[in-house]
Structures are given as C-alpha cells and as structure tokens.
Amino acid sequence: MQPISYARPASLASAIATLAEAGPGTRVLAGGTTLYDLMKLDVERPERIVDINGLEELAAIDTSGDELIFGALARMSDVSADARLTSAFPALSEALWKAASQQLRNMASLGGNLLQRTRCAYFRHGEPFACNKRTPGSGCAAIEGLNRGHALFGGSDACIATYPGDFAVALVAFDAQIDIAGPDGERSIPFAELHRQPGDDPSNDTTLLPGEIIVRIRVPADPVGRASTYHKIRDRESFAFAVVSAAAAIRLEAGVVTDARLALGGVATVPWRAREAEQSLISKALTPETARAAGELAFADAVTRQHNAFKVELGANVVRDALLIASGRA
Ligand SMILES: Cc1cc2nc3c(=O)[nH]c(=O)nc-3n(C[C@H](O)[C@H](O)[C@H](O)COP(=O)(O)OP(=O)(O)OC[C@H]3O[C@@H](n4cnc5c(N)ncnc54)[C@H](O)[C@@H]3O)c2cc1C
Ligand code: SF4
Incomplete structure (x- = not known):
C-alpha cells in the first residue's frame, strides 16, 4: 500500500502555495473521474493529492458578456445546460453533453476534462506492453500493434496516442484562452497552446509548468458560434x-x-x-x-x-x- 497525503485548501493562493511546496508526485484533484481511474490502473501513483473543490472562485460560469467565462471547476453538466451556450454556441454545449454519461458529467470539471489522458489501451494496461507515455524510453506497442483508435495527425515515432476529449476540440475551433495560476502568478495562453504533441517526450501532455493549475477558460462571444x-x-x-x-x-x-x-x-x-x-x-x-x-x-x-x-x-x-x-x- 502506498501512503497518500491529502490537502484541501480553501483559497486559490493557498492551493498555489501548497502545490509549490509539494514535489513532482503531487496531483490536483477536481471531480476525480480520471485521476482515480488512472490510480486504480496504477498509471498514476500520487504521493500527495491537492483537492481544489474548496475553491469556489473556480466554479463560476458567466456567459453574459463579450467573453464566455468558465471556471475550471464548473461541472460539465452545468455548462452544457447553460442557456446562452445552447443558443449562441451549440458546438460547445453539444461537445459536453455528448461526452461520457450524465453521472460522470455531474462530477467532472471542465479543467479535468481538458487534462484527461489518452485512452490508448497500452497506456492504460501497462506491463507487458511498451509505452513511452507511461514508461519513458520503453517504446510504443501501438505503432506495430492494435492502432484502430490512434492518431492520423500529430504523432511521432515515440507515440501516436489520440487525445480523447470532446470539449477541447470545440474550444480550439473558437480561439479560446486559458488562464493559469502558478508559483509565478497568473498567465494566459491561447487554448491551442495548452496541449503538446508527443515529439520525443510523450509522457508530458501539456505545457503546464510544475505547480500550475487551470483557473478558467475564456471564449470570445463571436457570432460565428451561433x-x-x-x-x-x-x-x-x-x-x-x-x-x-x-x-x-x-x-x-x-x-x-x-x-x-x-x-x-x-x-x-x-x-x-x-x-x-x-x-x-x-x-x-x-x-x-x-x-x-x-x-x-x-x-x-x-x-x-x-x-x-x-x-x-x-x-x-x-x-x-x-x-x-x-x-x-x-
Ligand atoms: C467511462 C468514461 C467515459 C468517458 N467518456 C468521455 C467522452 O466521451 N468524452 C470526453 O470528453 N470525456 C469522457 N470521459 C472523461 C471524463 O470526461 C473525464 O474523466 C472528466 O472530464 C475529468 O474531469 P474531473 O474533474 O473528474 O478530473 P480529475 O479526474 O479530477 O482530473 C483529471 C486530471 O486533471 C488534473 N486537473 C483537474 N483539474 C485541474 C485544474 N484546474 N488545473 C490543473 N490540473 C487539473 C488532475 O490532476 C488530473 O490529472 C469519460 C470518462 C469515463 C470514466
Ligand atoms: S501510442 Fe503512446 S500511449 Fe499508446 S502505447 Fe504508444 S506511446 Fe504509449
């Protein structure tokens, strides 16, 4: 059995401080529908969990202005049902309600949804299969193996795993921005720069830096969304x-x-x-x-x-x- 320490900070500043103190074995917990899944499969073995569900400021949804603003902790089911979204951006709403199941959408957060990892079976099942994403340097069983679900674009000799999420695909079409908080303060990046192609390091899926968390997602309220x-x-x-x-x-x-x-x-x-x-x-x-x-x-x-x-x-x-x-x- 592996001991895991648990913290539930009550503010964003305290969450960032907790993450900054903690080492690389720390994981953020939102809805837990991916994190616990990967822990059960032994893909993730966190030493410390920082539960962000106490950060109410991360749960807000505001679709009334020139930008649609979604806190990273907003639940998939709440966002998909938002009245302005269903009329002004049906693609965003549909991407959410066509994902997973109602029970999962009630638990799952937008931030966690964006950061879910590939469903490549070799990644999820591990030994005896080679997987550079799970065990860097071990090889890629999918390239010569079963690759029906694998990528046609953005792959490398090291990994051809498909990014599985739906909402991210709609966000990238609408030039969304992501606000990120970390030890050096807040920064914003185009959503298209959040995920990284595997190149020769498939173990790292995103451009987030150590100790950073996603705070919110912003989508320009462009009329093209209708x-x-x-x-x-x-x-x-x-x-x-x-x-x-x-x-x-x-x-x-x-x-x-x-x-x-x-x-x-x-x-x-x-x-x-x-x-x-x-x-x-x-x-x-x-x-x-x-x-x-x-x-x-x-x-x-x-x-x-x-x-x-x-x-x-x-x-x-x-x-x-x-x-x-x-x-x-x-
Ligand atoms: C059976 C099943 C079917 C599914 N089908 C679909 C589907 O069809 N389409 C689809 O898109 N998804 C699907 N999913 C994935 C599901 O949508 C995700 O599991 C869920 O959205 C993850 O959100 P969460 O809040 O539970 O994340 P968590 O499990 O809490 O976190 C996921 C990851 O994100 C990190 N994280 C979470 N929030 C933040 C944050 N704010 N900042 C930094 N890091 C953070 C965590 O550390 C973890 O690494 C399915 C899942 C299951 C189990
Ligand atoms: S495609 Fe990527 S995730 Fe799948 S086995 Fe190869 S390296 Fe691992």
Whole structure:
C-alpha cells in the first residue's frame, strides 16, 4: 500500500502555495473521474493529492458578456445546460453533453476534462506492453500493434496516442484562452497552446509548468458560434469516446461563407484545428460538394497505420455532415 497525503485548501493562493511546496508526485484533484481511474490502473501513483473543490472562485460560469467565462471547476453538466451556450454556441454545449454519461458529467470539471489522458489501451494496461507515455524510453506497442483508435495527425515515432476529449476540440475551433495560476502568478495562453504533441517526450501532455493549475477558460462571444455543431461518431450512440468528431461553425452572408471554423477529434494527438479546410470554404456557397471537398482537404495529410486508415473516408464525411448541420443553423 502506498501512503497518500491529502490537502484541501480553501483559497486559490493557498492551493498555489501548497502545490509549490509539494514535489513532482503531487496531483490536483477536481471531480476525480480520471485521476482515480488512472490510480486504480496504477498509471498514476500520487504521493500527495491537492483537492481544489474548496475553491469556489473556480466554479463560476458567466456567459453574459463579450467573453464566455468558465471556471475550471464548473461541472460539465452545468455548462452544457447553460442557456446562452445552447443558443449562441451549440458546438460547445453539444461537445459536453455528448461526452461520457450524465453521472460522470455531474462530477467532472471542465479543467479535468481538458487534462484527461489518452485512452490508448497500452497506456492504460501497462506491463507487458511498451509505452513511452507511461514508461519513458520503453517504446510504443501501438505503432506495430492494435492502432484502430490512434492518431492520423500529430504523432511521432515515440507515440501516436489520440487525445480523447470532446470539449477541447470545440474550444480550439473558437480561439479560446486559458488562464493559469502558478508559483509565478497568473498567465494566459491561447487554448491551442495548452496541449503538446508527443515529439520525443510523450509522457508530458501539456505545457503546464510544475505547480500550475487551470483557473478558467475564456471564449470570445463571436457570432460565428451561433451556427455551429459538434458532430461525434462513436462505436455506440452514448457513453463512448469519439472515433472521429468535428466541431464546425459557419457564417454565411449573401449565400457565401464569410467565416468557417473546423476542428477534429478522435484523429490527432492534440485537439486539431483544420485551418486549410476552413480557408477553402471562404467566399463559396456551402453545398454538400464544397463541404465534402473541405473534409477531403482536412484529411489530405493524414498519416495512417494498419488499422486506422478507415478514418480518412469517415472523417471527410463527418466534416461534410458537420458543416451542413452548422450551415442549417445559420
Ligand atoms: C467511462 C468514461 C467515459 C468517458 N467518456 C468521455 C467522452 O466521451 N468524452 C470526453 O470528453 N470525456 C469522457 N470521459 C472523461 C471524463 O470526461 C473525464 O474523466 C472528466 O472530464 C475529468 O474531469 P474531473 O474533474 O473528474 O478530473 P480529475 O479526474 O479530477 O482530473 C483529471 C486530471 O486533471 C488534473 N486537473 C483537474 N483539474 C485541474 C485544474 N484546474 N488545473 C490543473 N490540473 C487539473 C488532475 O490532476 C488530473 O490529472 C469519460 C470518462 C469515463 C470514466
Ligand atoms: S501510442 Fe503512446 S500511449 Fe499508446 S502505447 Fe504508444 S506511446 Fe504509449
């Protein structure tokens, strides 16, 4: 049995101080739906847990202004049901309510959702399988093994694990910002810079520095959000991660596209923005043909493996359908 110490600070300043004192074996606890899962699998073995559920300032949701503001501790179920979100940014709301189950969404926080780790089976099960993310330097069993769920974009010779979350895919489409607090104060970064591609160090999923926590997420209240959707294809219709997903948003003026947003899930090592495909739609009418062409462009540079090549054709269709659903709301 491994002893674990537990702290429940009552303020952000005290949480940061507690984290600064603690060593690398410390983990932040929010809803616990990923952390405890990984502890049971022996992937995570924290020596110290810092429970942030006492930090009420991190639970606030404010969607009334020019920015939508979500505290990192806001629960997935509360945010997905927010009235302004469902009308002004359906893609963000859908990305949340199509994730996990109602019970999990009631527990799980936005911050924890963004920081969940890959569902790669070799990572979760460990020995006897090689996994550079779990045991740096051991190799990657997925590259020559079962890789149906693995990434087409952003992989390396060291790791091709898919980033599994849904909400992050929608956030990356809408130029969200993340506010972070740590021993050196607060800083803000574009959401697209939070996750890192594996390169030669797959063990580190994000650009967070030691002792830092996510405080809030901010999304510019851009009108493009209104005609948007999060389209998610999974092996069963609920309680399953994305095989392929797309967050899409469209702005139409006089019948042509003036703004397009497109991000892909289930196919990349990080939430993946498909900027070339977005640009290909500008000044065109949104038809099944132009939408499908954007989908083909989004997957043109895919690097496929033995079992995941089917995602290229599926992905082009998911993008087409997402764009058509979004434009139907314009
Ligand atoms: C069966 C199952 C199905 C699921 N299906 C889906 C799905 O379809 N789509 C999907 O998107 N997700 C899915 N999930 C994942 C689920 O959404 C996450 O487990 C959940 O969102 C994590 O949030 P949490 O608050 O419980 O995080 P925790 O478990 O508390 O934390 C997760 C990680 O984030 C860190 N952390 C938490 N908050 C902060 C913070 N503010 N700052 C810094 N670090 C922090 C923790 O230290 C930990 O490493 C599923 C999970 C399960 C168990
Ligand atoms: S894909 Fe990444 S997480 Fe999966 S076995 Fe390879 S190194 Fe590990």
